[in-house]
Amino acid sequence: MPEVPAEEEEVPSIETVTDGYFEEEYYIGAEDAGDFLIKLGEQFKEEDEITITGDDWELPFAFGEPVKLDIEFEGDGEPELEIEVELSGRVEDETPDLT
Template sequence: MPEVPTDDAEPTIETITDGYFEEEYYVSAEDAGEFLIELGEQLKEGEELTITGDDWELPFAFGEPVELEIEFEGDGEPELEIEIELTGKTETESPEIE
């Protein structure tokens, strides 16, 4: 749902580059699918991605390999969990060993 601004001022966007940040959303399967498609396109395009929220953005340069974990629990109430873990790309290159 789009947010309606309370005044004419431009919203302030916080860029998250350090510390700890976590957000949790409950969305429709369609919205989750669109998010994953957009995230997947950024993963395919290069080694940097940006995730944005209403008043924040999180740019992230990642390296290889990317960890993909799929977990299924079928006892009681079935649950499927898909997790992608990206390791930050460092600016330091490995030294050459001769």
């Protein structure tokens, strides 16, 4: 006997962020942060475009060289270590003819 198709589950729509301003901040465990950084690092090594995803968004980004790495340590009072990676967008080799 054929099965009756179940009602389709609502699949949340994914917003692809390609322009404007976008910011998300997360408080996660160190192991999860490490997993995130490993996956991000693998994308850096394998391609010249990364994609970062959240629950309902994705952010693809084609980057160029050099990559800026900033390491900042504050040891007074409550110690804090900040590691920042800054990527510039990839510049195409050829410029368009605007004439």
